[in-house]
Amino acid sequence: MKNYDILIIGGGPAGISAALAASKFNLKVALFEEKETLGGQLVKQTHKFFGSKDESAGTRGIFIAQKLINDVNNKDNIDVYLNSMVLGYYEDGVVTALVKGKMEKFKPKKIVIATGAFEKSLPFENNDLPGVFGAGAVQTLMNVYGVLPGKEVLMVGSGNIGLIVSYQLAQAGVKVKGIVEISEKIGGYLVHASKVRRLGIPIYTKHTITKAIGENKVEGAIIENIETKEKKQISCDVICLATGLMPLSDIINQINCEMKYISELGGYVPVHDDNMKTTVENIFVAGDTAGIEEATAAMLEGELAGLYASYELTNIFDNRINEIKERLKEFRKTSSKVVSGLKKLNLYNDFTVNSQEDLGKLHRTGIPEKESIESNIPKENKRFAIIECYQKIPCNPCVSSCPTNAISMDSLNGIPKLDTNKCIGCGNCVAICPGLAIFVVDKESVLLPYEFLPLPNKGDIVEVVDREGKFLEKNIVLNVRKMKDKTNLIEVKVSKEHINNARHIRVVK
Numbered sequence: 237m238k239n240y241d242i243l244i245i246g247g248g249p250a251g252i253s254a255a256l257a258a259s260k261f262n263l264k265v266a267l268f269e270e271k272e273t274l275g276g277q278l279v280k281q282t283h284k285f286f287g288s289k290d291e292s293a294g295t296r297g298i299f300i301a302q303k304l305i306n307d308v309n310n311k312d313n314i315d316v317y318l319n320s321m322v323l324g325y326y327e328d329g330v331v332t333a334l335v336k337g338k339m340e341k342f343k344p345k346k347i348v349i350a351t352g353a354f355e356k357s358l359p360f361e362n363n364d365l366p367g368v369f370g371a372g373a374v375q376t377l378m379n380v381y382g383v384l385p386g387k388e389v390l391m392v393g394s395g396n397i398g399l400i401v402s403y404q405l406a407q408a409g410v411k412v413k414g415i416v417e418i419s420e421k422i423g424g425y426l427v428h429a430s431k432v433r434r435l436g437i438p439i440y441t442k443h444t445i446t447k448a449i450g451e452n453k454v455e456g457a458i459i460e461n462i463e464t465k466e467k468k469q470i471s472c473d474v475i476c477l478a479t480g481l482m483p484l485s486d487i488i489n490q491i492n493c494e495m496k497y498i499s500e501l502g503g504y505v506p507v508h509d510d511n512m513k514t515t516v517e518n519i520f521v522a523g524d525t526a527g528i529e530e531a532t533a534a535m536l537e538g539e540l541a542g543l544y545a546s547y548e549l550t551n552i553f554d555n556r557i558n559e560i561k562e563r564l565k566e567f568r569k570t571s572s573k574v575v576s577g578l579k580k581l582n583l584y585n586d587f588t589v590n591s592q593e594d595l596g597k598l599h600r601t602g603i604p605e606k607e608s609i610e611s612n613i614p615k616e617n618k619r620f621a622i623i624e625c626y627q628k629i630p631c632n633p634c635v636s637s638c639p640t641n642a643i644s645m646d647s648l649n650g651i652p653k654l655d656t657n658k659c660i661g662c663g664n665c666v667a668i669c670p671g672l673a674i675f676v677v678d679k680e681s682v683l684l685p686y687e688f689l690p691l692p693n694k695g696d697i698v699e700v701v702d703r704e705g706k707f708l709e710k711n712i713v714l715n716v717r718k719m720k721d722k723t724n725l726i727e728v729k730v731s732k733e734h735i736n737n738a739r740h741i742r743v744v745k
């Protein structure tokens with residue numbers, strides 16, 4: 237039997253953050269991960285994270301994972317058990333686990349459960365045909381194993397996962413035929429939606445998939461407008477489902493923690509307090525297991541659970557506990573769904589969410605309204621940034637990237653505002669923005685963020701396209717700035733008539 241102060245189940249962002257927090261108190265920590273590496277979903281997140289500088293905003297998930305894993309490996313008081321699955325918890329506090337195929341017993345004083353989530357499926361005709369994938373599986377295939385799932389993909393679901401995976405598929409050279417969304421509005425961040433629209437990918441709101449076509453494998457799909465009942469056939473060899481996540485709660489159930497069904501949090505979640513303590517003594521939860529949210533919230537919750545469990549063992553209260561609670565509130569300020577779920581757990585009772593205004597066409601299509609686009613164009617005839625970020629989301633790295641303080645926001649969830657008098661058109665904000673929502677426009681050129689290969693060279697002729705990926709003109713690349721974090725900057729010459737619509741380029745093969 238091995239004794240530990242804190243045993244953590246799950247080596248994703250929440251579990252690692254809990255382990256690092258507890259390690260600060262010189263406690264003996266065991267971190268269990270059933271896969272061969274730590275990092276969980278972060279290891280396949282090739283996109284940049286939102287949030288603020290403190291939460292690594294503007295950094296790709298994969299690099300956040302590397303840093304967290306290095307930090308864990310540098311701690312002598314964290315024992316990492318890879319390829320190891322926790323199997324059971326007994327009334328005497330003993331935990332059994334299969335460690336590399338061998339059963340072992342552990343006796344921890346506290347347990348943090350951060351087992352994450354699994355993907356929800358969707359009922360439709362032929363949904364068991366080979367070629368129907370979950371979005372997480374597609375990300376694992378592409379970004380972990382370097383394998384393409386197919387050649388033509390229909391994405392179902394326009395939440396952040398559906399939008400991000402569509403973009404990553406396009407980066408990998410796969411044709412995304414469309415994104416199907418049953419709601420009237422796009423579910424994910426609208427900057428992600430605008431990114432995929434620039435690639436020419438349509439988003440079919442108010443649509444659902446009714447059938448996968450094919451005998452032995454997917455050869456197409458039928459989608460249907462839920463109002464008009466009009467059907468459309470789309471040829472594809474992959475149907476990718478990004479229809480939501482459900483907390484993975486097997487071990488929590490087995491421990492007999494009180495559970496509650498809260499649809500806003502993804503399904504059955506453990507009842508817990510604002511220190512992430514469940515109804516069973518010494519058992520904490522964190523991350524998607526406690527309710528589905530973004531990875532940043534998972535890391536904050538993990539740290540909170542680790543710090544509070546440590547406080548109960550050491551009696552040393554770290555003020556970071558209160559700081560994290562405030563950060564989580566800031567992050568949830570525009571998340572009405574999550575906050576409504578938390579209220580059902582008797583948390584956040586007096587908390588008011590900032591209302592999200594309906595952004596009209598942008599919410600339905602990913603393309604901003606004409607008036608929004610025009611309001612961004614200043615009267616002065618000079619080089620300046622255009623910020624096409626109109627939705628309240630927890631994000632602000634553009635503000636601190638600006639050397640002249642030309643960008644301001646009233647809070648983390650505010651809308652960035654540009655002072656054109658201060659802007660010198662340097663492009664720093666273009667490079668850092670995780671939503672790829674900033675461009676620098678000059679009299680006869682546009683500076684764009686570009687995350688595709690091959691990169692064009694200075695002097696090459698490329699196709700300049702608009703916000704829907706429609707061809708505008710061919711023109712010459714004036715400059716290529718290769719950036720360390722791989723959001724490269726391309727400055728392309730654009731004729732005056734297209735300057736306010738040129739938002740992406742296609743390299744001519």
Ligand code: SF4
Nearest residue numbers: 638659660662663665
């Ligand atoms: S282009 Fe440069 S100066 Fe202008 S807003 Fe962006 S970072 Fe600031």
Ligand code: SF4
Nearest residue numbers: 625631633634669671
């Ligand atoms: S414009 Fe600013 S607030 Fe909007 S996504 Fe980009 S960095 Fe975030």
